[in-house]
């Protein structure tokens with residue numbers, strides 16, 4: 001990974017003693033390449049590397065016997081800071097609390113919504129899944145099957161306007177003593193104005209406690225466009241990174257966090273409904289760096 | 291990139307940026323640009339629009355080395371559709387079924403995803419909408435059994451085309467890749483020469499992981515072509531360049547939306563135009 005590559009850069013230093021501007025430049029190039037290969041967005045890589053460079057020309061590196069390792073540590077620490085920091089728990093207020101799962105087609109919203117419900121049920125809460133995807137064939141059925149598997153009720157109103165379904169679900173939750181509503185929405189493109197408006201309408205009507213963008217861990221450069229658009233339109237409160245049980249480096253995590261400032265609250269680690277874990281920024285940093 | 295620009299460092303850097311932003315990948319992008327730089331020098335090109343034409347030609351030639359068409363000459367033609375979770379396999383199969391039905395072909399579908407919640411229901415809705423028959427078993431049954439049945443049905447009913455849907459799977463899941471390899475073996479055994487096409491469905495928003503997907507699926511089932519989906523978004527799908535170059539797998543079809551009509555043949559020129567557009 002990055003450690004080996006930086007070792008090569010500084011190998012020729014053995015005996016030379018002092019690190020030059022050029023050595024740091026070569027090291028920063030290796031950092032940039034490693035991050036781009038890990039699918040971190042180009043602009044995010046530029047900003048991130050310049051931050052690292054500031055520290056790389058500081059005493060901790062220039063006086064170190066193992067400058068390569070020192071830089072790797074700086075990169076790792078800076079990345080962990082960037083992706084961590086703020087609380088990664090759900091912030092749920094009034095009852096029924098409302099969580100919305102949004103994102104692009106196929107990202108893993110429906111599965112993640114059910115996983116969230118499963119987690120909350122195990123924590124002693126009374127979640128309600130809401131089927132607001134009226135477009136995808138058998139989407140409602142998919143959510144119902146998942147709800148059944150984990151013993152969580154699913155509120156569905158068939159082919160009705162998603163906004164009406166969402167509003168009705170609040171009434172249903174209140175009269176059926178459910179204290180958390182999890183709304184599964186249809187996958188959509190961030191450039192589809194009509195469908196983005198649909199989400200804005202649901203947000204205005206329900207004033208959700210959490211609006212979570214579900215992002216596929218294998219997403220490439222486009223992660224920045226997606227995250228930014230959803231955040232500008234809706235004001236996200238968090239991200240869920242899915243399919244992290246795959247072998248993608250997951251640079252999209254850094255991109256999405258960097259451009260929105262939103263914490264990654266959960267990661268999907270499999271297709272089963274117990275495969276939702278809390279996000280660990282340091283582990284993610286190690287993964288991205290390879 | 292505006293035309294009539296000087297071929298200075300800024301120009302070459304900007305070219306690299308465009309490619310990287312399009313998910314072409316950093317190594318492929320740098321190699322491509324350095325090759326173009328050499329050629330531009332050799333051909334004494336000084337105008338940026340000439341360089342853009344050169345790069346478009348270079349990429350188009352790469353893709354035109356391969357067979358971009360779907361082979362429908364066998365009867366029945368068996369098309370196996372594979373790929374990672376959520377890429378767009380089931381929807382792409384509906385689109386293909388619709389296209390071939392419009393061409394008056396007799397199409398049968400097989401519900402090979404017996405695992406995911408409501409996967410069979412989803413394909414059944416599509417089959418009904420398109421007006422083609424779907425061979426399916428119970429949820430949780432053996433995918434191999436469904437495939438076996440579907441091939442018998444295709445032969446018996448003299449279908450022109452059988453398209454097989456499979457469960458999404460991440461390529462690093464060894465047991466799941468073994469399973470799909472077994473499915474391919476069943477197809478080979480039941481109809482010599484089949485599967486005639488094994489199409490890997492790749493989401494255009496995918497980054498460098500698409501190369502690992504292509505490599506491992508190629509090892510498991512051999513892949514004859516890619517269906518690149520969700521090109522109606524803002525992602526350019528540039529990873530297919532490296533996949534074509536390193537693994538010699540062509541893109542055959544593209545998905546440009548969620549409806550049954552939203553399928554197009556892959557056009558290298560359109561693709562490269564959109565990439566630089």
Ligand SMILES: Nc1nc2c(ncn2[C@@H]2O[C@H](COP(=O)(O)OP(=O)(O)OP(=O)(O)O)[C@@H](O)[C@H]2O)c(=O)[nH]1
Pocket residue numbers: 103104105106107108109110111112133136139185186187188214242243244245246267268269270271275375376406458460
């Ligand atoms: N391996 C793995 N698969 C996942 C994970 N999350 C979701 N999936 C799978 O990804 C595919 C898509 O998941 P869905 O939940 O249907 O995605 P979606 O965002 O609701 O899709 P649309 O509603 O069509 O936009 C399914 O095959 C899921 O089983 C994960 O963390 N790991």
Ligand SMILES: Nc1nc2c(ncn2[C@@H]2O[C@H](COP(=O)(O)OP(=O)(O)OP(=O)(O)O)[C@@H](O)[C@H]2O)c(=O)[nH]1
Pocket residue numbers: 105106136187189373374375376377378379380381382403406409456457458459491519520521522523544545546547548552
């Ligand atoms: N915008 C757009 N959406 C697409 C395209 N192709 C598929 N989709 C959507 O992507 C989502 C996933 O499609 P599926 O066909 O269920 O994907 P899959 O590969 O069969 O998923 P699994 O079986 O769960 O692995 C659905 O919401 C589709 O409507 C496309 O070309 N453009």
Ligand SMILES: [Mg+2]
Pocket residue numbers: 109110111133139184185186187
């Ligand atoms: Mg869904």
Ligand SMILES: [Mg+2]
Pocket residue numbers: 379380381403409456457458
């Ligand atoms: Mg499917």
